[in-house]
Amino acid sequence: MYAPPVEAYGRYEPITLKNINRHPSYKRLPASLRQELEVAAQVLPFRTNAYVLDELIDWKKVPDDPIFQLVFPQREMLAKEDYRLVEAALRRGDAGALKTAVWRVRRKMNPHPAGQLTHNVPMLEGRKLHGLQHKYRETVLFFPAGGQTCHAFCTYCFRWAQFVGDRELKIESSRVEDLVAYLRLHPQVSDVLITGGDPLVMKAGLLARYLRPLLKVETLTSIRLGSKSLAYWPARYVSDPDSAELLNLFEEITAAGKRLAFMAHSSHPRELETPLAKQAVRNILSSGALIRTQAPLIRRVNDSAAVWAEKWRLEVGLGMTPYYMFVERDTGPKQYFDVPLARAQRIFADAYRQVSGLARTVRGPSMSAFPGKVRIVGVAEIGGEKVFVLEFLQARNPAWVGRPFFARYDAQASWLSELQPAFGAKRFFFEEG
Numbered sequence: 001m002y003a004p005p006v007e008a009y010g011r012y013e014p015i016t017l018k019n020i021n022r023h024p025s026y027k028r029l030p031a032s033l034r035q036e037l038e039v040a041a042q043v044l045p046f047r048t049n050a051y052v053l054d055e056l057i058d059w060k061k062v063p064d065d066p067i068f069q070l071v072f073p074q075r076e077m078l079a080k081e082d083y084r085l086v087e088a089a090l091r092r093g094d095a096g097a098l099k100t101a102v103w104r105v106r107r108k109m110n111p112h113p114a115g116q117l118t119h120n121v122p123m124l125e126g127r128k129l130h131g132l133q134h135k136y137r138e139t140v141l142f143f144p145a146g147g148q149t150c151h152a153f154c155t156y157c158f159r160w161a162q163f164v165g166d167r168e169l170k171i172e173s174s175r176v177e178d179l180v181a182y183l184r185l186h187p188q189v190s191d192v193l194i195t196g197g198d199p200l201v202m203k204a205g206l207l208a209r210y211l212r213p214l215l216k217v218e219t220l221t222s223i224r225l226g227s228k229s230l231a232y233w234p235a236r237y238v239s240d241p242d243s244a245e246l247l248n249l250f251e252e253i254t255a256a257g258k259r260l261a262f263m264a265h266s267s268h269p270r271e272l273e274t275p276l277a278k279q280a281v282r283n284i285l286s287s288g289a290l291i292r293t294q295a296p297l298i299r300r301v302n303d304s305a306a307v308w309a310e311k312w313r314l315e316v317g318l319g320m321t322p323y324y325m326f327v328e329r330d331t332g333p334k335q336y337f338d339v340p341l342a343r344a345q346r347i348f349a350d351a352y353r354q355v356s357g358l359a360r361t362v363r364g365p366s367m368s369a370f371p372g373k374v375r376i377v378g379v380a381e382i383g384g385e386k387v388f389v390l391e392f393l394q395a396r397n398p399a400w401v402g403r404p405f406f407a408r409y410d411a412q413a414s415w416l417s418e419l420q421p422a423f424g425a426k427r428f429f430f431e432e433g
């Protein structure tokens with residue numbers, strides 16, 4: 001049933017700074033561009049693979065090609081003085097100085113936004129459960145050890161600190177029994193979101209060790225898998241050695257009465273245009289899983305209404321459900337990718353207007369901020385004041401959802417923390433008490 005009908009792509013092999021120089025298209029890039037990449041990649045994680053390089057990047061359009069921007073660190077992603085600091089240490093070949101410089105720069109880049117390390121860690125019998133996050137009532141996040149890398153890295157990754165080898169900044173767990181115990185004590189949790197990194201970098205057998213114990217938790221309705229693999233390594237569902245085993249595992253979840261939701265990180269329509277990606281979508285759907293799509297809005301990658309409208313149309317055509325458009329988080333090279341909130345809202349609305357109701361399941365643009373997921377509904381003029389109309393799609397306090405609130409209009413603001421309450425108020429309603 002799952003025999004690969006398209007040309008198999010071969011085995012997954014990561015391409016990193018160590019072997020990128022062997023890639024024929026990369027080798028032809030100007031030396032200056034390659035040197036800049038090498039410097040930026042000391043700070044920001046870099047990893048890709050042959051499928052991404054050969055099937056998704058249009059090398060004639062480099063460096064502006066959106067997928068090139070998505071996977072290759074760029075000089076301008078670092079502040080000028082930081083770039084020079086790292087470049088100088090690299091030139092001198094001084095490993096100690098390089099390490100110190102790299103860490104100084106990384107620490108400035110807000111590696112764990114929205115209180116991820118400190119505020120959402122659940123407890124079990126007085127013990128902190130590292131590798132779990134519980135922020136919104138219905139959904140627990142689980143970060144399996146073994147799923148803390150990806151088939152390729154995104155330059156804008158908001159979990160980039162997971163990949164740079166600092167234990168102290170890492171969130172992961174190998175103890176699914178802790179998760180099960182936690183779920184038994186919290187029957188209000190209907191969803192588990194397995195995330196990372198990317199849990200689909202795990203072999204099917206290892207993933208099964210995490211998923212099977214969850215099937216016996218009656219209060220659990222849905223298991224979600226957060227993944228970029230459909231875009232970065234669709235062979236995972238077509239021609240990998242354990243593809244059939246993996247799809248059988250998906251079927252087993254549905255057969256056990258749980259809804260398997262594949263949360264596909266889908267940044268650009270190009271990712272869905274290859275025959276391999278289309279076949280992967282068909283195979284996942286025929287296992288009984290649902291696919292929902294989400295991505296942040298990123299300058300230079302997908303900051304155009306036409307791109308989003310095409311992406312959503314393509315997704316609906318393939319049987320996927322558009323789910324969220326996010327605002328890029330306040331982490332990593334944020335200034336490089338920034339789209340101001342006002343512009344983000346216009347792009348969302350312009351794209352939304354162009355698609356049929358079947359694609360209007362999508363919500364956004366949404367900021368995953370400390371108090372919750374805040375959607376910029378639109379801009380309005382109320383009593384002579386120009387304001388943003390905002391709402392919580394998810395909130396630390398569930399009572400905050402469904403209550404519009406207002407901020408002073410600011411054409412430059414690109415995050416919740418930069419907004420001021422409208423109408424002369426001192427605080428937003430969720431900041432009181």
Ligand SMILES: *Cc1c(COP(=O)(O)O)cnc(C)c1O
Nearest residue numbers: 133135136139141368373393394
């Ligand atoms: C987005 C998110 C979820 C899931 O929210 P849904 O709206 O149900 O998709 C859960 N936990 C955290 C921390 C999140 O950011």
